[in-house]
Amino acid sequence: MVGSGAQLFEISATAEEEAYRHLHSALRLGRYRAGDRLIPEDIAAEIGMSRMPVREAFRRLAADGLVVIRPNRGCIVAGLTLDEIYETFEIRSVLEGLAVRLAMPHIDAEVIAELERLLDRMERAGISGSSDWVARHHEFHATIYGLSGRPKLMKQIAALHVTIEPYLRIWFDYVEKPLSAREEHSSLIEALRTGDAAFAETAMQKHILGTAPMLAEFASPDRR
Template identity: 35%
Template sequence: MEKKLSPIKLDSYQPLREVVCESLRDAIRRGVLKPGERLMEIQLAEELGVSRTPVREAIRKLELEGYVIMMPRRGTYVASMSIRDINEIFEIRTALESLSNGLAAERITDEELESLQRLLVMIGGYVEEGNMDKIVETDIEFHDLLYRAARNSRLVGIISNLREQLTRFRTLSMSYPGRLETTLEEHREIVEAIAEGDVKRAKKAAEHHMEMSEKTLLKAVDANKKNEKTKRARKAAK
Protein backbone atom coordinates (compact mmCIF):
# COMPACT_ATOMS: atom_id res chain seq x y z
CA MET A 1 0.00 0.00 0.00
CA GLU A 2 1.52 3.33 -1.05
CA LYS A 3 1.96 5.98 1.57
CA LYS A 4 -1.18 8.12 1.70
CA LEU A 5 -1.49 9.44 5.24
CA SER A 6 0.45 12.08 7.14
CA PRO A 7 1.67 11.61 10.72
CA ILE A 8 -0.88 12.83 13.23
CA LYS A 9 -0.13 15.55 15.77
CA LEU A 10 0.15 14.15 19.27
CA ASP A 11 -0.71 17.41 21.04
CA SER A 12 -4.49 16.85 20.98
CA TYR A 13 -6.51 16.69 24.21
CA GLN A 14 -8.42 13.71 22.75
CA PRO A 15 -7.45 10.10 23.47
CA LEU A 16 -5.02 8.82 20.85
CA ARG A 17 -7.49 6.24 19.54
CA GLU A 18 -9.98 9.05 18.85
CA VAL A 19 -7.38 11.11 17.00
CA VAL A 20 -6.42 8.09 14.90
CA CYS A 21 -10.08 7.28 14.24
CA GLU A 22 -10.76 10.84 13.13
CA SER A 23 -7.76 10.78 10.80
CA LEU A 24 -8.81 7.50 9.17
CA ARG A 25 -12.44 8.56 8.94
CA ASP A 26 -11.46 11.80 7.22
CA ALA A 27 -9.21 9.90 4.78
CA ILE A 28 -12.12 7.63 3.84
CA ARG A 29 -14.51 10.56 3.45
CA ARG A 30 -12.08 12.40 1.16
CA GLY A 31 -11.41 9.30 -0.90
CA VAL A 32 -7.74 9.08 0.11
CA LEU A 33 -8.56 5.57 1.31
CA LYS A 34 -10.88 4.23 -1.36
CA PRO A 35 -13.82 1.77 -1.20
CA GLY A 36 -12.56 -1.79 -1.37
CA GLU A 37 -9.01 -0.86 -0.36
CA ARG A 38 -7.39 -3.14 2.20
CA LEU A 39 -6.25 -1.54 5.45
CA MET A 40 -3.06 -2.92 6.98
CA GLU A 41 -2.60 -2.07 10.66
CA ILE A 42 1.20 -2.02 10.52
CA GLN A 43 1.28 0.24 7.45
CA LEU A 44 -1.31 2.64 8.87
CA ALA A 45 0.51 2.79 12.22
CA GLU A 46 3.78 3.64 10.47
CA GLU A 47 2.22 6.37 8.34
CA LEU A 48 0.39 7.92 11.28
CA GLY A 49 3.39 7.63 13.59
CA VAL A 50 1.60 5.61 16.29
CA SER A 51 1.56 2.05 17.63
CA ARG A 52 -0.79 -0.62 16.28
CA THR A 53 -3.06 -0.57 19.35
CA PRO A 54 -4.84 2.78 18.70
CA VAL A 55 -5.10 1.86 15.00
CA ARG A 56 -6.77 -1.43 15.90
CA GLU A 57 -9.17 0.34 18.29
CA ALA A 58 -9.96 2.99 15.66
CA ILE A 59 -10.71 0.35 13.02
CA ARG A 60 -13.14 -1.39 15.34
CA LYS A 61 -15.00 1.87 15.88
CA LEU A 62 -15.03 2.61 12.15
CA GLU A 63 -16.53 -0.83 11.56
CA LEU A 64 -19.42 0.04 13.88
CA GLU A 65 -19.89 3.31 11.96
CA GLY A 66 -19.99 1.43 8.65
CA TYR A 67 -16.75 2.84 7.24
CA VAL A 68 -14.83 -0.43 7.17
CA ILE A 69 -15.53 -4.14 6.93
CA MET A 70 -13.53 -6.71 8.90
CA MET A 71 -13.54 -10.08 7.17
CA PRO A 72 -12.28 -13.15 9.07
CA ARG A 73 -9.03 -14.54 7.62
CA ARG A 74 -9.16 -11.99 4.79
CA GLY A 75 -8.43 -8.67 6.47
CA THR A 76 -10.00 -5.24 6.84
CA TYR A 77 -11.27 -3.19 3.91
CA VAL A 78 -12.78 0.24 3.34
CA ALA A 79 -16.50 -0.41 3.00
CA SER A 80 -18.13 0.04 -0.37
CA MET A 81 -21.61 1.54 -0.50
CA SER A 82 -24.04 -0.11 -2.89
CA ILE A 83 -27.30 1.38 -4.17
CA ARG A 84 -29.12 -1.08 -1.95
CA ASP A 85 -27.13 0.11 1.07
CA ILE A 86 -28.09 3.70 0.31
CA ASN A 87 -31.75 2.75 -0.10
CA GLU A 88 -31.80 0.88 3.20
CA ILE A 89 -30.11 3.70 5.10
CA PHE A 90 -32.57 6.25 3.74
CA GLU A 91 -35.56 4.03 4.55
CA ILE A 92 -34.56 3.97 8.20
CA ARG A 93 -33.33 7.53 8.36
CA THR A 94 -36.50 8.93 6.80
CA ALA A 95 -38.62 7.35 9.53
CA LEU A 96 -36.29 8.60 12.27
CA GLU A 97 -35.91 12.12 10.83
CA SER A 98 -39.70 12.35 10.67
CA LEU A 99 -39.96 11.32 14.32
CA SER A 100 -37.18 13.72 15.31
CA ASN A 101 -38.80 16.68 13.55
CA GLY A 102 -42.17 15.89 15.10
CA LEU A 103 -40.64 15.84 18.57
CA ALA A 104 -38.73 19.05 17.87
CA ALA A 105 -41.99 20.77 16.90
CA GLU A 106 -43.29 19.93 20.36
CA ARG A 107 -40.14 20.46 22.43
CA ILE A 108 -37.92 23.09 20.81
CA THR A 109 -37.03 26.17 22.88
CA ASP A 110 -37.25 29.74 21.66
CA GLU A 111 -33.47 30.02 21.83
CA GLU A 112 -33.00 26.89 19.69
CA LEU A 113 -35.53 28.14 17.17
CA GLU A 114 -33.67 31.43 16.85
CA SER A 115 -30.45 29.51 16.32
CA LEU A 116 -32.04 27.42 13.55
CA GLN A 117 -33.25 30.56 11.80
CA ARG A 118 -29.81 32.14 12.12
CA LEU A 119 -28.18 29.03 10.64
CA LEU A 120 -30.58 29.19 7.71
CA VAL A 121 -29.45 32.73 6.96
CA MET A 122 -25.81 31.65 7.21
CA ILE A 123 -26.34 28.72 4.84
CA GLY A 124 -28.06 31.04 2.36
CA GLY A 125 -25.07 33.36 2.45
CA TYR A 126 -22.61 30.54 1.90
CA VAL A 127 -24.70 29.26 -1.01
CA GLU A 128 -24.44 32.67 -2.68
CA GLU A 129 -20.68 32.66 -2.08
CA GLY A 130 -20.30 29.10 -3.31
CA ASN A 131 -18.39 28.22 -0.13
CA MET A 132 -18.92 24.44 -0.06
CA ASP A 133 -16.84 23.79 3.04
CA LYS A 134 -18.88 26.26 5.08
CA ILE A 135 -22.14 24.97 3.61
CA VAL A 136 -21.35 21.42 4.69
CA GLU A 137 -20.13 22.54 8.12
CA THR A 138 -23.22 24.68 8.78
CA ASP A 139 -25.60 22.05 7.41
CA ILE A 140 -24.23 19.57 9.94
CA GLU A 141 -24.68 22.14 12.71
CA PHE A 142 -28.26 22.77 11.53
CA HIS A 143 -29.22 19.09 11.70
CA ASP A 144 -27.41 18.56 15.00
CA LEU A 145 -29.47 21.34 16.53
CA LEU A 146 -32.67 19.82 15.16
CA TYR A 147 -31.80 16.48 16.74
CA ARG A 148 -31.05 18.06 20.12
CA ALA A 149 -34.38 19.86 20.03
CA ALA A 150 -36.12 16.47 19.89
CA ARG A 151 -34.93 15.82 23.48
CA ASN A 152 -34.28 12.11 22.85
CA SER A 153 -30.62 11.13 23.23
CA ARG A 154 -31.10 7.56 21.97
CA LEU A 155 -32.80 8.80 18.83
CA VAL A 156 -29.96 11.27 18.25
CA GLY A 157 -27.39 8.48 18.59
CA ILE A 158 -29.10 6.25 16.04
CA ILE A 159 -29.65 9.02 13.48
CA SER A 160 -26.07 10.23 13.87
CA ASN A 161 -24.74 6.75 13.16
CA LEU A 162 -26.82 6.47 9.99
CA ARG A 163 -25.78 9.94 8.88
CA GLU A 164 -22.11 9.06 9.42
CA GLN A 165 -22.46 6.17 6.97
CA LEU A 166 -23.35 8.60 4.19
CA THR A 167 -21.01 11.46 5.13
CA ARG A 168 -18.50 10.51 2.43
CA PHE A 169 -21.16 11.40 -0.18
CA ARG A 170 -22.21 14.73 1.34
CA THR A 171 -20.10 17.01 -0.85
CA LEU A 172 -20.82 14.92 -3.95
CA SER A 173 -24.57 15.22 -3.35
CA MET A 174 -24.54 18.93 -2.50
CA SER A 175 -22.43 19.69 -5.56
CA TYR A 176 -25.12 18.26 -7.84
CA PRO A 177 -26.62 21.07 -9.98
CA GLY A 178 -29.47 22.86 -8.21
CA ARG A 179 -29.27 20.83 -5.01
CA LEU A 180 -28.00 23.63 -2.76
CA GLU A 181 -30.92 25.90 -3.57
CA THR A 182 -33.55 23.17 -3.12
CA THR A 183 -31.93 22.02 0.13
CA LEU A 184 -32.19 25.54 1.50
CA GLU A 185 -35.90 25.65 0.65
CA GLU A 186 -36.45 22.26 2.27
CA HIS A 187 -34.71 23.49 5.41
CA ARG A 188 -36.90 26.59 5.49
CA GLU A 189 -40.01 24.43 5.26
CA ILE A 190 -38.79 22.36 8.20
CA VAL A 191 -38.06 25.41 10.34
CA GLU A 192 -41.40 27.05 9.53
CA ALA A 193 -43.31 23.91 10.49
CA ILE A 194 -41.40 23.54 13.75
CA ALA A 195 -41.81 27.24 14.55
CA GLU A 196 -45.58 26.83 14.21
CA GLY A 197 -45.53 23.71 16.37
CA ASP A 198 -47.16 21.80 13.51
CA VAL A 199 -46.08 18.21 14.19
CA LYS A 200 -47.69 16.70 11.10
CA ARG A 201 -46.21 19.31 8.76
CA ALA A 202 -42.78 19.00 10.40
CA LYS A 203 -42.81 15.24 9.82
CA LYS A 204 -43.87 15.65 6.19
CA ALA A 205 -41.14 18.25 5.64
CA ALA A 206 -38.53 15.83 6.99
CA GLU A 207 -39.80 13.01 4.78
CA HIS A 208 -39.71 15.26 1.71
CA HIS A 209 -36.18 16.41 2.55
CA MET A 210 -34.99 12.81 2.87
CA GLU A 211 -36.73 11.78 -0.35
CA MET A 212 -35.08 14.57 -2.31
CA SER A 213 -31.71 13.93 -0.64
CA GLU A 214 -31.81 10.27 -1.66
CA LYS A 215 -32.84 11.01 -5.24
CA THR A 216 -30.11 13.60 -5.63
CA LEU A 217 -27.46 11.36 -4.10
CA LEU A 218 -28.31 8.49 -6.46
CA LYS A 219 -28.15 10.84 -9.44
CA ALA A 220 -24.82 12.24 -8.24
CA VAL A 221 -23.35 8.77 -7.69
CA ASP A 222 -24.44 7.70 -11.18
CA ALA A 223 -23.01 10.85 -12.76
CA ASN A 224 -19.74 10.39 -10.86
CA LYS A 225 -19.42 6.81 -12.09
CA LYS A 226 -19.94 7.92 -15.68
CA ASN A 227 -17.34 10.67 -15.28
CA GLU A 228 -14.81 8.23 -13.85
CA LYS A 229 -15.49 5.80 -16.69
CA THR A 230 -14.96 8.56 -19.25
CA LYS A 231 -11.69 9.59 -17.59
CA ARG A 232 -10.39 6.01 -17.64
CA ALA A 233 -11.32 5.64 -21.30
CA ARG A 234 -9.53 8.85 -22.24
CA LYS A 235 -6.47 7.84 -20.22
CA ALA A 236 -6.38 4.44 -21.91
CA ALA A 237 -6.67 6.07 -25.35
CA LYS A 238 -3.52 8.19 -24.81
Protein backbone atom coordinates (compact mmCIF):
# COMPACT_ATOMS: atom_id res chain seq x y z
CA MET A 1 0.00 0.00 0.00
CA VAL A 2 1.81 3.02 -1.25
CA GLY A 3 -0.99 5.47 -1.70
CA SER A 4 -4.67 5.51 -2.27
CA GLY A 5 -6.75 6.15 -5.32
CA ALA A 6 -5.67 8.87 -7.70
CA GLN A 7 -2.34 9.35 -6.02
CA LEU A 8 -1.14 6.10 -7.56
CA PHE A 9 -1.21 7.76 -10.95
CA GLU A 10 0.06 11.10 -9.77
CA ILE A 11 3.34 11.80 -11.51
CA SER A 12 5.68 12.62 -8.69
CA ALA A 13 6.46 16.28 -9.11
CA THR A 14 9.21 18.01 -7.20
CA ALA A 15 8.60 18.67 -3.54
CA GLU A 16 8.51 22.38 -4.22
CA GLU A 17 5.78 21.95 -6.81
CA GLU A 18 3.80 19.80 -4.41
CA ALA A 19 4.10 22.38 -1.66
CA TYR A 20 3.10 25.13 -4.07
CA ARG A 21 -0.01 23.30 -5.25
CA HIS A 22 -0.98 22.38 -1.71
CA LEU A 23 -0.77 25.95 -0.47
CA HIS A 24 -2.25 27.42 -3.62
CA SER A 25 -5.33 25.27 -3.31
CA ALA A 26 -5.63 25.86 0.44
CA LEU A 27 -5.39 29.61 -0.08
CA ARG A 28 -7.96 29.50 -2.87
CA LEU A 29 -10.37 27.55 -0.73
CA GLY A 30 -10.02 30.13 2.00
CA ARG A 31 -8.62 27.60 4.42
CA TYR A 32 -6.37 30.25 5.89
CA ARG A 33 -7.47 33.72 6.82
CA ALA A 34 -5.78 36.95 5.84
CA GLY A 35 -3.03 37.83 8.28
CA ASP A 36 -2.46 34.24 9.37
CA ARG A 37 1.15 33.27 9.68
CA LEU A 38 2.29 30.33 7.61
CA ILE A 39 4.89 28.38 9.57
CA PRO A 40 7.18 26.52 7.18
CA GLU A 41 7.80 23.66 9.57
CA ASP A 42 4.13 22.97 10.18
CA ILE A 43 3.33 22.92 6.47
CA ALA A 44 6.39 20.83 5.72
CA ALA A 45 5.33 18.27 8.32
CA GLU A 46 1.79 18.30 6.93
CA ILE A 47 2.88 17.10 3.49
CA GLY A 48 5.96 15.17 4.52
CA MET A 49 8.99 17.16 3.49
CA SER A 50 11.50 19.60 4.91
CA ARG A 51 11.16 23.37 5.30
CA MET A 52 13.26 24.18 2.26
CA PRO A 53 10.90 23.38 -0.63
CA VAL A 54 8.11 25.05 1.34
CA ARG A 55 10.17 28.19 1.56
CA GLU A 56 10.68 28.15 -2.18
CA ALA A 57 6.96 27.71 -2.68
CA PHE A 58 6.43 30.80 -0.52
CA ARG A 59 8.45 32.86 -3.00
CA ARG A 60 6.19 31.89 -5.85
CA LEU A 61 3.07 32.48 -3.82
CA ALA A 62 4.41 35.91 -2.90
CA ALA A 63 4.94 36.66 -6.58
CA ASP A 64 1.33 35.62 -7.17
CA GLY A 65 0.29 38.08 -4.48
CA LEU A 66 -1.25 35.37 -2.32
CA VAL A 67 1.14 35.79 0.60
CA VAL A 68 3.50 38.47 1.84
CA ILE A 69 7.03 37.69 2.98
CA ARG A 70 8.64 40.13 5.37
CA PRO A 71 12.37 39.50 5.86
CA ASN A 72 13.05 37.69 9.10
CA ARG A 73 9.42 37.98 10.07
CA GLY A 74 7.88 35.13 8.21
CA CYS A 75 5.18 34.58 5.68
CA ILE A 76 1.65 35.85 6.18
CA VAL A 77 -1.50 35.28 4.14
CA ALA A 78 -2.25 38.29 1.99
CA GLY A 79 -5.65 39.89 2.19
CA LEU A 80 -7.18 42.41 -0.13
CA THR A 81 -8.29 45.79 1.13
CA LEU A 82 -11.55 47.17 -0.17
CA ASP A 83 -9.64 49.37 -2.60
CA GLU A 84 -7.62 46.43 -3.81
CA ILE A 85 -10.75 44.40 -4.48
CA TYR A 86 -12.19 47.18 -6.61
CA GLU A 87 -8.87 47.59 -8.37
CA THR A 88 -8.73 43.88 -9.13
CA PHE A 89 -12.17 44.05 -10.70
CA GLU A 90 -11.17 47.08 -12.76
CA ILE A 91 -8.19 45.17 -14.10
CA ARG A 92 -10.32 42.08 -14.67
CA SER A 93 -12.87 44.11 -16.61
CA VAL A 94 -10.40 45.26 -19.27
CA LEU A 95 -8.48 41.98 -19.39
CA GLU A 96 -11.55 39.78 -19.68
CA GLY A 97 -13.16 42.30 -22.00
CA LEU A 98 -10.15 41.95 -24.28
CA ALA A 99 -10.32 38.16 -24.07
CA VAL A 100 -13.95 38.16 -25.16
CA ARG A 101 -13.29 40.57 -27.99
CA LEU A 102 -10.51 38.34 -29.30
CA ALA A 103 -12.61 35.20 -28.80
CA MET A 104 -15.55 36.51 -30.79
CA PRO A 105 -14.42 35.31 -34.25
CA HIS A 106 -14.36 31.76 -32.90
CA ILE A 107 -17.78 31.79 -31.32
CA ASP A 108 -20.43 29.90 -33.25
CA ALA A 109 -23.69 28.13 -32.51
CA GLU A 110 -21.87 25.10 -31.17
CA VAL A 111 -19.92 27.19 -28.67
CA ILE A 112 -23.09 28.94 -27.57
CA ALA A 113 -24.72 25.56 -26.95
CA GLU A 114 -21.71 24.44 -24.93
CA LEU A 115 -21.86 27.60 -22.85
CA GLU A 116 -25.52 27.00 -22.12
CA ARG A 117 -24.71 23.50 -20.93
CA LEU A 118 -21.98 24.94 -18.68
CA LEU A 119 -24.43 27.49 -17.36
CA ASP A 120 -26.84 24.68 -16.41
CA ARG A 121 -24.08 22.76 -14.68
CA MET A 122 -23.07 25.90 -12.86
CA GLU A 123 -26.59 26.42 -11.61
CA ARG A 124 -26.91 22.80 -10.46
CA ALA A 125 -23.59 23.01 -8.64
CA GLY A 126 -24.91 26.10 -6.90
CA ILE A 127 -28.17 24.48 -5.81
CA SER A 128 -26.38 21.47 -4.36
CA GLY A 129 -25.08 23.94 -1.85
CA SER A 130 -21.46 23.09 -2.32
CA SER A 131 -19.25 25.95 -3.22
CA ASP A 132 -17.82 24.23 -6.24
CA TRP A 133 -20.18 26.62 -7.95
CA VAL A 134 -17.07 28.81 -7.93
CA ALA A 135 -15.16 26.24 -9.98
CA ARG A 136 -18.01 25.98 -12.49
CA HIS A 137 -18.25 29.73 -12.68
CA HIS A 138 -14.57 29.94 -13.49
CA GLU A 139 -14.96 27.17 -16.04
CA PHE A 140 -17.73 29.10 -17.80
CA HIS A 141 -15.59 32.20 -18.11
CA ALA A 142 -12.41 30.30 -18.97
CA THR A 143 -14.19 28.49 -21.79
CA ILE A 144 -14.92 31.79 -23.47
CA TYR A 145 -11.47 33.22 -22.91
CA GLY A 146 -9.79 30.06 -24.13
CA LEU A 147 -11.20 30.72 -27.59
CA SER A 148 -9.13 33.88 -27.81
CA GLY A 149 -6.03 31.74 -28.22
CA ARG A 150 -4.03 33.98 -25.89
CA PRO A 151 -2.24 31.87 -23.27
CA LYS A 152 -0.57 34.73 -21.40
CA LEU A 153 -3.81 36.63 -21.15
CA MET A 154 -5.53 33.54 -19.79
CA LYS A 155 -2.85 33.05 -17.16
CA GLN A 156 -3.18 36.62 -15.95
CA ILE A 157 -6.94 36.32 -15.74
CA ALA A 158 -6.71 33.00 -13.90
CA ALA A 159 -4.28 34.51 -11.40
CA LEU A 160 -6.70 37.35 -10.65
CA HIS A 161 -9.53 34.86 -10.22
CA VAL A 162 -7.51 32.95 -7.63
CA THR A 163 -6.86 36.15 -5.73
CA ILE A 164 -10.53 36.94 -5.35
CA GLU A 165 -11.78 33.38 -5.04
CA PRO A 166 -11.87 33.36 -1.22
CA TYR A 167 -14.06 36.45 -1.28
CA LEU A 168 -16.26 34.94 -3.96
CA ARG A 169 -16.79 31.92 -1.70
CA ILE A 170 -17.67 34.03 1.29
CA TRP A 171 -20.14 35.96 -0.81
CA PHE A 172 -21.69 32.80 -2.23
CA ASP A 173 -21.96 31.09 1.15
CA TYR A 174 -23.57 34.15 2.70
CA VAL A 175 -26.08 34.90 0.00
CA GLU A 176 -27.73 31.55 -0.48
CA LYS A 177 -28.34 30.66 -4.10
CA PRO A 178 -27.63 33.92 -5.86
CA LEU A 179 -30.27 33.75 -8.56
CA SER A 180 -29.01 36.91 -10.20
CA ALA A 181 -26.02 34.90 -11.47
CA ARG A 182 -28.20 32.94 -13.91
CA GLU A 183 -29.68 36.09 -15.42
CA GLU A 184 -26.33 37.81 -15.55
CA HIS A 185 -24.62 35.04 -17.46
CA SER A 186 -27.57 34.44 -19.75
CA SER A 187 -27.44 38.01 -20.93
CA LEU A 188 -23.72 37.57 -21.41
CA ILE A 189 -24.47 34.71 -23.79
CA GLU A 190 -26.95 36.95 -25.56
CA ALA A 191 -24.19 39.50 -26.09
CA LEU A 192 -22.00 36.81 -27.60
CA ARG A 193 -24.83 35.76 -29.91
CA THR A 194 -24.92 39.20 -31.55
CA GLY A 195 -21.49 38.59 -33.06
CA ASP A 196 -20.53 42.19 -32.31
CA ALA A 197 -17.06 42.07 -30.74
CA ALA A 198 -17.09 45.61 -29.35
CA PHE A 199 -20.54 45.08 -27.85
CA ALA A 200 -19.51 41.78 -26.25
CA GLU A 201 -16.40 43.41 -24.82
CA THR A 202 -18.44 46.16 -23.21
CA ALA A 203 -20.99 43.64 -21.93
CA MET A 204 -18.24 41.64 -20.22
CA GLN A 205 -16.76 44.79 -18.69
CA LYS A 206 -20.13 45.74 -17.26
CA HIS A 207 -20.76 42.20 -16.04
CA ILE A 208 -17.53 42.21 -14.08
CA LEU A 209 -17.75 45.73 -12.69
CA GLY A 210 -21.33 44.99 -11.68
CA THR A 211 -20.20 42.09 -9.50
CA ALA A 212 -17.58 44.06 -7.59
CA PRO A 213 -19.79 46.05 -5.17
CA MET A 214 -21.72 43.10 -3.76
CA LEU A 215 -18.55 41.12 -3.33
CA ALA A 216 -16.73 43.97 -1.66
CA GLU A 217 -19.58 44.39 0.80
CA PHE A 218 -18.98 40.95 2.24
CA ALA A 219 -15.22 41.10 2.12
CA SER A 220 -15.00 44.32 4.03
CA PRO A 221 -15.65 43.40 7.68
CA ASP A 222 -13.48 40.38 8.09
CA ARG A 223 -10.50 41.11 5.93
CA ARG A 224 -9.00 44.43 6.82
